[in-house]
Amino acid sequence: MQGVLFCNDTKCRRQISSGSAWVTSCCHVFCHEDGKAIIENGRICPACSMSLNKKHGIISFEPNPDKAYRSMILLGQRPDIVMDICQKAISGWMYQYSNELQYRELMLQRSERKIADLKQFCEQLETEWQKANKAMKSELSSRDSELAALKKQYNEVSSLLSSKSRQCKKLEATCHRLTLASTAPKMDGAGDSRSETEFCLGRIQSSTGSPIGHQRTMSPMVRFSSPTKHPSDFSRSALFPTHSPDIGSTDYYRRLFSL
Template sequence: MSLCDDLLLCNFPKCRVKLSGYAWVTSCSHIFCEKHGDMEFSQSPATCPACNNTLSGRMDIARTELSPSEEQKAIILSGLRPEIVLDICSRALAFWTYQVYHERLYQQYNYSKAEQHLKQMEKLYSHQIQSKESELAGMKGEVTTMKKLLEEYKRNYSELSEKLMERNREYQKLQVQYDKLKLRSLSLANREAAANRQQGNPPRMRSSEAPSPPFFCSSPFDDARNSAFCSPLNRQEQHNAPSSRGFKIMRM
């Protein structure tokens, strides 16, 4: 803080506004803005809000003008002896130096506090960055693995596509051969039928179109000639009935 350029700040906690116009000063070398000075020093006995000292003396608290006019500057110390003027000036400079010193201590305290907070945040962020970097490395590995799998799938797909095309070509060749054989068989059958019609013979039936012979099956219990399943009643009915009832089944 410069001794000439900057203004003093209110010493009230959580205020710290730049002072201008009028201010309240105390014998314990503290200064307050007009708002907080009026609020705190209206009680009796008054107490300094900065150091909690009791201000019971008549000159322990004073309201002063921070920017006096030229007329006040010319007359405020007029008639005083030089040593008194110097004493007043030295005390005023001591008050200003005290304020500057404590403001510097306050700024250093804030700086150290902010620096500690910054170190904590840097440590936290560095830990998070390391964690994210490890996750990123893992994800890069997964991406590399997926790329390899994708290339392998592409190769397999191309191989299967080539095999499928080859099978399609083979199928088309077989289809062409089948169509030729079918046409040849139909043409031979038509010529054979035409030749048979010219000779007056009925067309020969293919083996697949020939009717199957009938298949007869009779119950073993009704067969009188089967001695293993023949009962006395069947033997008696053998004289009465010329033949047993048979079950006739025709295989289609």
């Protein structure tokens, strides 16, 4: 910072090292653009709001003049004037130096406050993140437990389903065998019963010498439903009523022949 001036406008803060600049009677320094804006906008110092007179309130200077300018600027002035000018110039420089220090300290304090706020905010975020992370870990653990329980239940149901499927297949096979076993004897029995019935009717015809339908007298065990019907209308159900479990069997005809 030593040997360097900065524009005292807080919106500018441009470093003044070459070219032309402006200085006010209140010892504030501005860059060329801001100095011209002060002159055009009513000669009010933007740093301290002091009114600047028209003649010597604000003047232009060169921050880095050449040797010819330095050798000519104070020529012809009495030593006391030169010393007074030098004293005021050094005082103005020290004022700028102290102002710059205050400005830097102020910016440092602001930066420290922002850093403290950011640190507090980061700590708060870290605390919230830790809580959220802990909650997520707990939730993940519970979900893992539920998943393990569901897998175990799935395996049990799968094994039970496989067992039931095998039992169902066995029952289907058993039912099929029983169905075949129950239908086959009935068909054979029906054929045997029919053949036995025809054999018995033939025995009756051969013993009487006439068809079974033309006989007028029968055993008292055989009763017709209507004597006026034609003999051809007599069916096996009429000859052998279903209310007697022995009629239609071989033993029945054997008893009939023995009478």
